[in-house]
Amino acid sequence: MLVLGIESTCDETACAIVRNGREILSNTIASQTDLHDVYGGVVPELACRRHIDVLIPTIRQALEEANVSLEDIDLIAAAYGPGLIGAILIGLNGAKSLSWTLQKPFVGVNHIEAHLYAALMSTPSPPSFPCLGLVVSGGHTSLVEVLDIGQYKLLGQTVDDAVGEAFDKTAKILGLPYPGGPLIEALAKEGDANRFPLKGGRVKGRPLDFSFSGLKTSVLYAAKGPNSSPKDPLTLSEEDKKHLAASFQKAALGDIHKKTLLALGSKTYHGLLIGGGVCHNQELRRLFQGENTGVPVYFPPPGLITDNAAMIAGLGYHVYRNQGPSPLSLQASTRIPFHH
Ligand code: KG4
Ligand code: ZN
Numbered sequence: 001m002l003v004l005g006i007e008s009t010c011d012e013t014a015c016a017i018v019r020n021g022r023e024i025l026s027n028t029i030a031s032q033t034d035l036h037d038v039y040g041g042v043v044p045e046l047a048c049r050r051h052i053d054v055l056i057p058t059i060r061q062a063l064e065e066a067n068v069s070l071e072d073i074d075l076i077a078a079a080y081g082p083g084l085i086g087a088i089l090i091g092l093n094g095a096k097s098l099s100w101t102l103q104k105p106f107v108g109v110n111h112i113e114a115h116l117y118a119a120l121m122s123t124p125s126p127p128s129f130p131c132l133g134l135v136v137s138g139g140h141t142s143l144v145e146v147l148d149i150g151q152y153k154l155l156g157q158t159v160d161d162a163v164g165e166a167f168d169k170t171a172k173i174l175g176l177p178y179p180g181g182p183l184i185e186a187l188a189k190e191g192d193a194n195r196f197p198l199k200g201g202r203v204k205g206r207p208l209d210f211s212f213s214g215l216k217t218s219v220l221y222a223a224k225g226p227n228s229s230p231k232d233p234l235t236l237s238e239e240d241k242k243h244l245a246a247s248f249q250k251a252a253l254g255d256i257h258k259k260t261l262l263a264l265g266s267k268t269y270h271g272l273l274i275g276g277g278v279c280h281n282q283e284l285r286r287l288f289q290g291e292n293t294g295v296p297v298y299f300p301p302p303g304l305i306t307d308n309a310a311m312i313a314g315l316g317y318h319v320y321r322n323q324g325p326s327p328l329s330l331q332a333s334t335r336i337p338f339h340h
Pocket of ligand 1: 163167168281282
């Protein structure tokens with residue numbers, strides 16, 4: 001079964017052709033970071049306009065690279081959320097229009113579930129279920145129980161900022177461009193992570209929930225002085241910038257690591273699936289490698305870490321096989337609860 005996947009929930013317009021949920025024939029991404037970096041974050045209206053401009057050329061390119069035509073496609077899958085409402089609508093309505101005109105089935109895919117599916121897409125032998133899933137992206141930080149592909153139960157999530165967002169905001173405080181995650185990682189490599197006493201936040205009564213807004217404020221005060229505001233000038237030396245980046249990274253990733261181990265200890269899981277843009281971070285990978293995790297850990301391969309449509313097409317195949325097509329009336333959604 002040949003699936004055309006479309007992804008437009010945030011600032012990447014992406015299209016992919018995937019056979020039977022695994023074999024990636026093409027995976028095309030039109031990135032918009034050039035458009036947003038001067039603002040220090042994604043500007044929704046600009047993202048939408050760019051999606052409109054590049055969606056059809058990106059679909060064409062994905063078909064060309066896969067050497068298939070629209071007539072060869074058996075199923076059209078699109079992310080219907082969560083994300084920016086206007087951005088989602090463009091890819092989703094593109095997918096619905098193709099489905100209607102070509103008379104091919106359409107299926108809506110949850111973007112977050114697709115990030116976790118990406119970790120399994122190229123493993124020769126997928127684990128048995130249940131697995132624990134950890135999503136670490138620019139929009140989401142969640143721990144979920146993966147009962148099977150397409151079956152999830154939410155265990156914990158962030159009550160404020162996502163971890164990638166915390167990296168991006170820390171970068172902005174330090175005067176670095178968007179997306180700041182990779183730049184913070186690079187600075188952190190040269191800094192002393194014990195120089196600033198920072199901690200991830202705890203949520204009362206909910207040990208598996210995350211909170212990063214307090215950490216962000218601590219970074220701000222360390223960088224610009226007590227009770228400072230974001231517009232104030234930096235009061236840090238170049239060396240201290242590195243120490244602050246390292247201390248922030250240790251606090252944020254340490255918090256995620258600790259809560260993930262707590263979840264792993266609460267039940268028998270056969271593997272840990274990790275997905276989302278922060279999987280690029282080598283320190284995160286180091287924390288989760290080796291015996292202390294206790295279960296096999298699955299990360300997405302390089303092309304499937306940040307937002308992409310191969311993961312949408314891949315999971316779309318399973319959703320279609322398990323549940324059949326989605327109605328064309330399926331609404332875009334900024335927040336989607338996990339399926340049970
Ligand atoms: O999954 P993704 O592409 O977008 C969402 O669906 O949200 O993740 C993007 C996020 C950004 O916040 C970016 O700063 C972060 O992933 N990121 C990193 C690294 N590379 C990307 N964060 C920390 N370290 C990195 N090396
Ligand atoms: Zn994403």
